[in-house]
Amino acid sequence: MVSSNVPTSNSMAAVAALTDELRRGMYEFIRRARRPVGRDEAAAAVGISRKLAAFHLDKLVDAGLLCARFEPVGGIRKVGRTPKVYEPTDAHIGVSIPPRRPDLLAEVLLDAVLTEGDQETAIEAALRTAREHGHRLGTEERIRSRPGRLGPERALTKTEDVLTGYGFEPDRETPTCVRLRNCPFHPLTAQSPELVCGLNRAFLQGFLAGLQARSVEAVLDPRVGECCVAVRSR
Structure with a gap:
């Protein structure tokens, strides 16, 4: 099975693809086969x-539900063009509105x-790893987009762009x-709000540090029905 991460923004498209009865039938057949399946075999499975x-x-x-490549079906090379075969990816597809990231x-x-x-408590270790995950994300984004010097306006805009894909639904409340x-x-917030909010802030602090957005900061500012963290100019 081939690894493939389906972005949150494409999850609905993946689910929509399976609403077609023929596609769903072939997808289920290929998953059950547990081996690469050619077009002829997939076609016969659904008639x-x-x-x-x-x-x-x-x-x-x-x-993002299947991957494809060209190879002989059953390992037997025949005369003519090598057939295309399909197998499932290991993508986990889930849809939540608004998006969640458990x-x-x-x-x-x-x-x-x-x-x-040895010198950490469980909570300290969780906060540290949350910062590390955020820092890795921010660093990857900085290397990918090469944003240059990030003043407050550019830093907030970049934060909005990236965090949208992570389900935070950022909104520019003020400039x-x-x-x-x-x-x-x-x-999970209702079960342990202090822990989850702390992890959320640590993740965003790490993200801003990795992005090298020194002109903005992640602060706790809890409101009912929203994320407990806001990103503000320093």
């Missing part, structure tokens, strides 16, 4: 032509358990403040 099967299979590839929180907590130092209208970790 359609090879040409129509190719169209639907490529739509599933576009949606997977990100789970990664932070797992890393905290695995790397907790110097970005409110985060959604908490991606919301389902």
